[in-house]
Amino acid sequence: MLFNRDLIIIVLRVNKGEMSDGKRSPVVYIQRTETFSACHRLHSSALDADENRRIFGKCNNPNGHGHNYRLEVTLRGPVDASTGMVMNLVDLKNHMEGAVLSVLDHKNIDKDVPYFKDTVSTAENIAIFIWDRLEELIPDGLLYEVKLHETDKNVAIYRGEKE
Ligand SMILES: Nc1nc2c(c(=O)[nH]1)N=C([C@H](O)[C@H](O)COP(=O)(O)OP(=O)(O)OP(=O)(O)O)CN2
């Protein structure tokens, strides 16, 4: 016996990813890249001075240091049959500028961004910060990946996963 709740779930499953003629929509990944410059210091208020020096080494230097960060944001979703888009990349650009670049570019991350007052400004934590801000603005679960290059050699990738 089917209850109303079961029927709703079945309808959602049939319709998701389906075009009006019953064919399934192709799923495409789209990406926008931006760069920003910022300085920071790796320091944890949960650790004492010796532990901070031992763990973070030269990156714990009180004078801080800077990076030219490269940010790649990827969306994943069905291509709308009428617009030909997963989402307008101009909208993604505006979201990245408004929610990320205006907050981080040419800033001292630890001092200028309240989120990092007690959160270590590693590439991992900056990627999570960026994800959380963009997720509020990007509709329908389209946000797929935030990839933050701290240097040419060091990269953090976040897909919103938790464990
Ligand atoms: N897991 C993480 N480890 C480190 C991070 C980080 O964000 N996550 N960050 C740093 C520092 O910020 C530092 O800027 C990078 O250190 P390093 O790789 O030593 O950078 P260099 O440019 O000096 O690297 P070279 O290979 O010597 O050119 C450290 N760890």
Ligand SMILES: [Zn+2]
């Ligand atoms: Zn650094």
